[in-house]
Amino acid sequence: MKYHRIAFERVSCALAFGVLVALLWMPALALAQVELLTDAKVAQIPAGPQPIRFSHQIHAGQDLISCEYCHIYARRSDVAGVPPVRICMGCHQLVGQQLMEVQKVVKYWTDQTPIPWVKIFDVPDFVRFAHFKHVTANNEVYPNGVQCQTCHGPIETMPTTVKQDANFGTMGWCLQCHLTIPGMMERKRAEPASEGSAFLKNAKTPKGHYRPHLTDCLTCHK
Template identity: 40%
Template sequence: MDERTGKILKCAACILTALYFGAAVLAVAGMAVLRSDRLQAPEQPIDFPHTVHVGQLGLACTYCHIHVEDSPEAGVPPLEICMGCHRSVAVDRPEVRKLIRSYEQKKPVEWIKVHDLPDFIYFSHKRHVRAEVDCSACHGDVAKMDRIKRVRPLRMGWCIGCHRALGASTDCATCHL
């Protein structure tokens, strides 16, 4: 091939290669943006630290999460449970003052649900708790979390893996009603 064509080809090859790798780098950046907001510990309306309540004070999970053993929905505790202590404990702290304000205004705290499943999934907390699945199997070591963070994928493959290992039902209708 003559020199000019060679040079053009060379440029074209370089340009194409550069474009290709540039597109790949952009794809990585896109992925970084799209996946960055998943699950990392969201900021809650009240900065409730499990490290203090579970880690230092040693509260059992069921002290606050009272319905895990008898309801499909785990739920978050009613403010009465918080006020049981915080009526008089640490009332000078700003986060506790937020709590007291919510209680006095009879407004529930709008917690951001971290362990959220799609609406088409039926997940019964009480069945899992009664099967003696430890809380940390799905929620991780909550005592070490300043802010609650999801540390399990909560995807079907993970659920099925545990169901198969422990002999629970893997029938579709168990979860997909």
């Protein structure tokens, strides 16, 4: 019950914050004299496989909305997640209502139906992949986490979300990166080793935490 209540407060808090963001948007748009989009311009966005012509180029590129404002779970859990419709409505309650594609979003909201987005970046279910471990990584090669773009490409330039790297998600693609990280293979060997051993040193992050063994089959396969 307690858990449920917290979840509800989070929802209303996110909605209120969204409306606030939208309110800040309106004068910003007016001041910058940004030309509002028209259906004709939106129709130029290639349709792709999605139920709505959603453009990262407009939202993340032009309007500079941060990736994690919409993909809220990337830092906290295994999945980054596509945004729930309430996040869209935080802005689209007020913005873009002149557009047919935005009216589709509003329709999903009033029907309380999730938008059936098609998944573009995928690995098989037998692979263990954890977004948060990457987004919050802290080591010599990635002291501030791995950027979304390092794996997904320049999403903020894409009118239609596409997978540009054909190797994305293959085992070789994962290992090619894991092999660049110092100490990534030493953890298992290091654990029984004595304090001060070179292996043990390499096996720790700058904060002194043990690193996982990044090429061990069981790190990625259950």
